[in-house]
Amino acid sequence: MESNYTIIIADDHPLFRNALFQSVHMAISGANLLETDSLNALLELLEKEPDVDLLLLDLKMPGANGMSGLIQLRADYPDLPIVVISASEESSVVTQVKHYGAFGFIPKSSDMRTLIAALNQVLEGEPYFPPGLVNESIPTNDLAERIAALTPQQYKVLGMLSDGLLNKQIAYELNVSEATIKAHMTAIFRKLGVKNRTQAVILLKEIND
The missing domain is CATH 1.10.10.10 (Winged helix-like DNA-binding domain superfamily/Winged helix DNA-binding domain)
Known part of the structure; x- marks a missing residue:
């Protein structure tokens, strides 16, 4: 898939961030890929880059405070598609991520084929969540x-x-x-x-x- 998408990878682990950078680059040729390693740095980047097409967000990076970081980003940037990429793959986590406004969830254990398919699906406007991991009955919070x-x-x-x-x-x-x-x-x-x-x-x- 070739494009001029602007995508931010927000993760504080250099090795994983680099691997994800390479994967996204392979999946979406020509994309403008930006990297950041904390919530504060991410907020500064979003102020400078008003036309971001997709944010790939790690819940555990400095300043993000888990779900509350996602909630705050969702409130401040309601039109920005946010896909959480996390090592926490429990149904409860995936359900919360969807409930709090993420456009998708990609487990860090995903193979390249799954990652590429998920990214393409999201960029085409369709949310991506691993089958069978979302409990739709979660109450409002x-x-x-x-x-x-x-x-x-x-x-x-x-x-x-x-x-x-x-x-x-x-x-x-x-x-x-x-x-x-x-x-x-x-x-x-x-x-x-x-x-x-x-x-x-x-x-x-x-x-x-």
Whole structure:
């Protein structure tokens, strides 16, 4: 398949990212392939590249916080097809990925033929999920909607909170004042329906269990 698609590969494991890069290049000749290894780097790349056709996302890379990273990306970029590529191949994981708005799921154990077929199917506008691994009866999740309500900057602050950083450290990392971080905290707590940072971090972990 030859194209001028722009595809981002977001994975923090260099060996797998390189293997996936080669596989995608073989599957889709002429595609513009971009790579990134963290959620922050991915967000910066998406700001610079407004016309991305497909995002191949690892749930476990730094800053992604599992399912909550997918939820936030889905909220910020509703028109961007996101396909999760993960080593976690349990039915519960695949079901959650679909429930939270991914356009597809490709197990990292997939052989080349399966990978190429899945990529072509997705780029032709048809979702791809491994047969038999999706439970359609999963209930809606109010917590996902609350996380999706956060702005990209608020989500970034929440991620740093979960990493144990103090307000002063977060302000330094984001190059803003502590007052700005406190304002973000207030908004985060209100949107998540919690009273303090401990409760916020527990909620973030809850959605990835």
